Amino acid sequence: MSDRSQRRKFGQNYLIDPVILFEIEKAINPQKNNLFFEIGPGKGALTEKLMSQSIKIIAMDIDQKNIDMLKQKYSTSKYQFIHGDVLKESLNFLSTKKHRIVGNLPYNISTQIILKLLKYFNAIEDIHFLVQKEVANRICASHLSGDWGRLGVKISAFFQTDILFNVPPESFDIKPKVQSSFVRLIPRSAPYISKNEYIKFSTLIDQCFANKRKGIKNNLKKFDIDFQQLAINPLSRAQELSIEEFISIFRVIDI
Numbered sequence: 001m002s003d004r005s006q007r008r009k010f011g012q013n014y015l016i017d018p019v020i021l022f023e024i025e026k027a028i029n030p031q032k033n034n035l036f037f038e039i040g041p042g043k044g045a046l047t048e049k050l051m052s053q054s055i056k057i058i059a060m061d062i063d064q065k066n067i068d069m070l071k072q073k074y075s076t077s078k079y080q081f082i083h084g085d086v087l088k089e090s091l092n093f094l095s096t097k098k099h100r101i102v103g104n105l106p107y108n109i110s111t112q113i114i115l116k117l118l119k120y121f122n123a124i125e126d127i128h129f130l131v132q133k134e135v136a137n138r139i140c141a142s143h144l145s146g147d148w149g150r151l152g153v154k155i156s157a158f159f160q161t162d163i164l165f166n167v168p169p170e171s172f173d174i175k176p177k178v179q180s181s182f183v184r185l186i187p188r189s190a191p192y193i194s195k196n197e198y199i200k201f202s203t204l205i206d207q208c209f210a211n212k213r214k215g216i217k218n219n220l221k222k223f224d225i226d227f228q229q230l231a232i233n234p235l236s237r238a239q240e241l242s243i244e245e246f247i248s249i250f251r252v253i254d255i
Contacts, residue, residue, distance in 0.1 A: 014042045015104050015130065017171035024182060025049040027164050028102060028128050037094065039086050039103030039113060039129075044070050046104065051079070058093070060084050087112055094123040104130040107176065111135060111151055114185075121158045121195050127185035136163050136181035143242040150209045154202055156243045157192045159185040192247045200255045205246065208238040216241065216249075223253045 015021060024046065030036070034054045041047045041059040043066065050057055051074070060082040061067050067083040074081075082089070087109060101124060105113055110131045117124065131139070140161040141147035155161060164182045169175040193201050210219050217227060217234035227234040230248050232241065 013172040013174050013176050015045055016173045020167055020171045030054050035099050037099045037101045060086050094120045098125045100125045101127045107132040130180055130182050133179040133181045136183045148239050150205045153205050161185050201250055203255050204250055
């Protein structure tokens, strides 16, 4: 397999624009006492920006060649480079101490990565990711925004989100065919649900959006819900409900 074919398989588009890298570093604002977990460090362009301030960096990449190069280039106990697939590897090390999570995510699995991180909510200080602009709009969507869907609802239960700036294709060594956006996720001081409730909540949200053309009552017809008592129009579609309304439904059903 050629290097380009392998990079396409792994979704590797390395950021090379020094101006964008500077803006990302400024947005992250690394501090001396930070512990970073970087997903997909690639050749280390962002990793190097974090090193000047942070005490420790744990970086995971699916490409063994990248890990070997990083280990050789940055040989110190402060930096741990792990070969692995973030979707398959255990991330329980996140629970030992608060981590700041960063990464230029492979676009084909970015939503899966973010959803996996939700169960480590209590161990996250903040998240900064570079993702496809379309995905960023869904991550940071708000009620009635048009991009509001199951992904945004699930994330909103735990995080406040914001799109910081957009990144053009020319900023990468292999230009993606889409625009990119740099997003920030900050854990809510009072999340709408507990970490232990996430699986049940996620199941409910999937059912709410099972058929976007149907009203919420039809999508949840197997549950005996008094929508009038909840002050929710039963004919409303899932994409018309706020995070607070989803939570109120969640509190009265048994999944």
